[in-house]
Amino acid sequence: MRTPLTELTGVDHPIVQTGMGWVAGPRLVSAAARAGALGVLASATMTLEELEKAILEVKERTDRPFGVNLRADAGDAAQRVDLLVEHGVEVASFALAPKPDLIARLKEHGVVVMPSVGAARHAQKVASWGADLVMVQGGEGGGHTGSVPTSLLLPSVADAVDIPVVAAGGFFDGRGLAAALSYGAAGIGMGTRFLLTSDSAVPEAIRRTYLSFGLDGTVVTTRADGVPHRLLRTDFVAQLEEDNAAKRLLAAARRAAAFKRTSGVSWRQFVRDGLRMKRASGRTWSQMASAANTPMLLRAGLVDGDTEAGVLAAGQVVGAIDDLPSCEELVDRIIAQAVERITARDAMLLG
Numbered sequence: 001m002r003t004p005l006t007e008l009t010g011v012d013h014p015i016v017q018t019g020m021g022w023v024a025g026p027r028l029v030s031a032a033a034r035a036g037a038l039g040v041l042a043s044a045t046m047t048l049e050e051l052e053k054a055i056l057e058v059k060e061r062t063d064r065p066f067g068v069n070l071r072a073d074a075g076d077a078a079q080r081v082d083l084l085v086e087h088g089v090e091v092a093s094f095a096l097a098p099k100p101d102l103i104a105r106l107k108e109h110g111v112v113v114m115p116s117v118g119a120a121r122h123a124q125k126v127a128s129w130g131a132d133l134v135m136v137q138g139g140e141g142g143g144h145t146g147s148v149p150t151s152l153l154l155p156s157v158a159d160a161v162d163i164p165v166v167a168a169g170g171f172f173d174g175r176g177l178a179a180a181l182s183y184g185a186a187g188i189g190m191g192t193r194f195l196l197t198s199d200s201a202v203p204e205a206i207r208r209t210y211l212s213f214g215l216d217g218t219v220v221t222t223r224a225d226g227v228p229h230r231l232l233r234t235d236f237v238a239q240l241e242e243d244n245a246a247k248r249l250l251a252a253a254r255r256a257a258a259f260k261r262t263s264g265v266s267w268r269q270f271v272r273d274g275l276r277m278k279r280a281s282g283r284t285w286s287q288m289a290s291a292a293n294t295p296m297l298l299r300a301g302l303v304d305g306d307t308e309a310g311v312l313a314a315g316q317v318v319g320a321i322d323d324l325p326s327c328e329e330l331v332d333r334i335i336a337q338a339v340e341r342i343t344a345r346d347a348m349l350l351g
Helices: 004-009 026-034 048-061 077-086 100-108 120-128 150-160 174-183 204-211 235-242 245-263 267-281 285-302 316-320 327-349
Strands: 015-017 038-042 066-070 091-094 112-117 134-137 165-168 187-190 218-221 229-232
Touching (some): 015 026, 015 327, 026 038, 026 048, 026 066, 066 077, 120 134, 120 150, 174 187
Parallel strands (some): 015 187, 091 112
């Protein structure tokens, strides 16, 4: 199945395993890449040294193309771009719009640039700066999300730009891939579905916990980090919803300090990155304090397996998933089902 996504990136199938913090490490990324999808390393929770080590580990595990997700507003974004160039990483994805100079440097060295956007106007901006393709995530998606569903966001962005569009938010099987292609997408991105595979490094007990939730098992809350965040509706998240502002702020400050220690950055760089993020996102100082603690909340849930002290990001598709296949089994199944659906559609249209 060839699309502009596969042509640009060199992967076999138009499927992207998205860059989920604490989840998309070398083990999952290399498994997704070997399965023929585009695996994407999540670097926001890694130091520079950890990112380089992760890149090298993926390259040891597979010779297939893969990508790295970067924070465009990070103080060391340029150094991280240098790592991608130095080690021949094929794709750079961004959670926020990268500046034109970063895009130019990546493209100068043949790296495909794929920012994530939440509106047609943002897609037009990065397209004018030279981005090769964009990913759009509808409100069904996990983690930070908007309110517009994929079924409306995808066509609005596809109509607004001439570069390929990858659709995310609400995808978990071949029917979704067939639908996205019919909408004009070049492929789909999936986070929760890849998290729930046997190749995921998330503790199995936590993966089993995900499987126990239904379609109504997620909630979009601003209490985790000040902006809309789709999470599993756990008891801990319910408690976050009930805590008063002072209690949340104190807990956020403690976790922010813990993440600063984990990330290895200086206080000066930590504050500088925070100011840069504030300017880019327009958050209030209270929201910024909450945002700084989010990595530790996610680590507690996704790495330590402690649902009483951490959160679990999840898309609404969690309620439609009931197994933990390998990445290879998952990708093969999705492609086979998509081909079956497209073939049946064409047969119906041809009478």
